[in-house]
Amino acid sequence: MQVGEPVAVLPAVAPPPDSEFAAELLSITFKSGIKVSHLRKPIEGPHWEKGEESALVDLWSRLGKLLNLPLVPYSKRPAVYLVTGLGGPYEVQVRLKITKSKNVSGEARLIGSLRGISIEGTCLSSVGEHTVSACIANPPDELHACRGRLTWRLEVDATPISASLGSTFVEVYFILGRPGFRYRNGVWVEVLRLLFGRVGVAGNDPNAVIAAITTYCHSGHGLRYETHKGKARYGVVHKGGVFKLADYLLKMRKDCNCYDQAAAVQSLASAVGVASVWQFLDPFGFIRPTNLVGVGLCNNPFFGENESLKLVAPDSHRRTAFGNHAFAVTLDWKAVDACAKPHLAIETIPEYLADSIDDTPSLYRFYGKFRPGQPTDVRPKLGVVAVE
């Protein structure tokens, strides 16, 4: 169609005279089968109820401020669905009450819409309470956050007549897979808010998503490598374990090590359904100059407090090495590491190790059996088993 070309506009069909149709919403329950938690407590439906909306708004000021998130209203009862193509379910149960239905016959079509997402279902158009088993008609095929007012209307095509049901405040996320056993009591909505609101996860490529998370953990979260003891600060050990995710989000400790960073990447990625495998390399060796988390360019990770020693001459006797190292790989076995550089799901394990480890033989001559790590030394480990 060209600009200026005439357009035929069909007049809206007027409802028959002396007809009346009115309805109101009673409750909305998102039934995705994915558990969600708010402040560590599992969220039970309904996700919206008539007369309860003021209690639903989660101003979230303290935690939101600590996470540097915009202080806009959130919902205390968010919901999470899978993106399209993963089998759903995409059910939304809506309870409504038709309060007037005069000279109206036929089935009523319930339509809810928010930012391109439509929820559709049908019910009788007679006066009374109805439970509509609606579904999300067009779930997105990529990560998506829907927060705001979902507008609802009922349409009766046969009559034809429609009724506005107003709008309801909702917070719904679409993710790439089930969050899994790490979030058995429900994926933390606080994590989803961080990922969508600050980390900027987007699209449907798991490697791109985990790369965005890795970049954030390395360069955006604000922790610094623990340069004294190489000790994990957030509960995990070399093979994973229980990760103190709440502490990590709140930066309860200013420093971290590679176990913490691998755990953070794995836990945050899990929250949007992106799987990864924890890898452990022992021995590791001296590092090539790299951007160590919170430190900057460094080839001497255990320089303690003396900043002038973070980058020393390659053969300096003060140069320290990593005894071992934990990182993660994607399901196509690409390395992700938020501890150094960062490494963003581009390299294979041998490529990643070649880029990271300084294997100059003379560096190891005073270290007994200690040697540079090889790809064959890498072992998959359990990883994060739970988040606290």
Added chain:
Amino acid sequence: MSTFQKEKVGKFKQAVGFDDVPGLDARDGVCADWRRLPEFLSPELGGLRLFHHQAYPLKTGVGLSDWTWRRRGKQISVEVFVCGDIAGARERLLEIATDTTTVESPLVPALETVGELAIEHKDRAGDDLDWIYRNICVSVSDQQSGLKLIPVARRIQSFLAAHTVSNLAAYVPKVARIDLSPGLIRSGDTFEVRLRFAEEVDPDKLTIDVRPGSWPPLEPLDQNGSVFTVKALKPGRAELEIIALDPISLLSAKAAVVIDVLPAP
């Protein structure tokens, strides 16, 4: 454990006299209500305020309670690892000292004695202290609080000593039996794990959980009381850690079940 890690652990043990610490076969241990520790500790905290606290099962046989007190950028953190036996506490101290990314453990015996064995960083900056006492391992650290850690540690130690019971095993909840159904499990199967307790144990009063203990993991899907639905993801030998923890004393016994997952037909 790799040969490098074995060497690191061996050197640390030798440096601190780990295997010479007496009392491994003692029957007494600490059984405390950890909710009372903050109040008991407050005289030593110099006006810092409790900012954060959590308690949860760290792994099978180990409960963790941690607290952070904070004020104007100053912070003290205390972690208490409560084990079902003395060996568990020693294992945890060893983990703190050697499960690090350094080539060798930088931890050495602390200058000030607390508990049965106390260790600190070799630079002796006084900003961290870890020690064991019976079935308990404690980790105290300081971020610019300006407070001395030793009085805090000694106060905690006096709390431990005051809550020592003569027969620790009697206070540790135990799982009597673990039933798997079906008995033959193939990759891709979901199966049921049912924890059974002795008559005198009320499972409703315990924090009960199962967690994967090896890779590739067994994936716990659902829980109904002491019955769990678990999925076998890959063939091979897999371990499932069993947790039955008293939420007050944080005591629990170490338990696990090993399952041979057969290939899918």
